Amino acid sequence: MLKACWKNLLYIFNHKLNVLVECWKAGLYIQGITHDLSKFSPKEFFPYAKKFFKEGELSKEDQLKWQYAWLHHQQKNKHHWEHWVVNPKTKEALPMPRKYLIEMVCDWRSFSRKWGRKVKNRTLDLSDSIILHPDTRKELEAFLAKEKSLYKSGVS
Template sequence: MSFQYDQYLTQHRSNVKRGFDWIAENLPELLVDGFDYGWQIEFAHDKSKDEQDEYEAYDAYFYGGNRSYAVMQNYQKAWLLHLHRNPHHWQYWILINDDPKEGEIILEMPYNYIIEMICDWWAFSWQKGKLDEIFGWYDEHCKYMKLHPKTRKTIEDILEKMKTKLDEIKEKNELQN
């Protein structure tokens, strides 16, 4: 086990929770339907990364100092496992059918996983202390993402509300200084 990777996991999960807590405090209207988002964020987020088949491959890839073919292959398999185990990733919701006539179907994401996904993305902005960085990141990546139209609209509505609230807070802080 790698101390560095353990630190990363702890910090990432903490930043996901910070993002969720910010939403709960500043935009509580986004957390509707009586779902226990807090439990999902705090206790279930990325728990599969603790599984040996993910942990060891991630640790070797990011902290092992070796990007050999075998390390790359193991990481790619672990990433695929992670995507299939964690419904807060948009890739989880792509159904690739055997029948070419059915093709690929993009399923709608449940709302609770959309919230978790946004907090997951936002964790990297929290890490850098640049909370508005998520918006540029989304703009750069959104065209690549295969999202159900309703899921995309929900994501963009939530991000717009977050941006508006962050701008309000920034403006208020500037007026006070």
């Protein structure tokens, strides 16, 4: 388990570095620093380590702990669209403040980069598969369209 914890720690630092780069480009300095701090909490750290870095199948108990960890992560981190969902059955969500919306995009961008490589814009638009308030969806689509046009024009 020690090896799994070490790998998880390295993963978290790598992810936080990549999000920090993206957030700073967007002017979200504090959020770049504080992004995903809940991943260091015991409620998330150990279940994540077991889920992603320990060899072998998860026990039913560990799978349940992982599900609680993921739910905890979504509830503690406002850059997750799930945080704002009021009713998943009716696809009702509260409006997401712009700073968290941009942090969410920075989080998406971070997954397409690895230690400083270029961001792959084709992986950015997940807006069809998530539940957002209509105003938030419009803002997200406008933000992504603006980024796409900047990317095409070579300003990135």
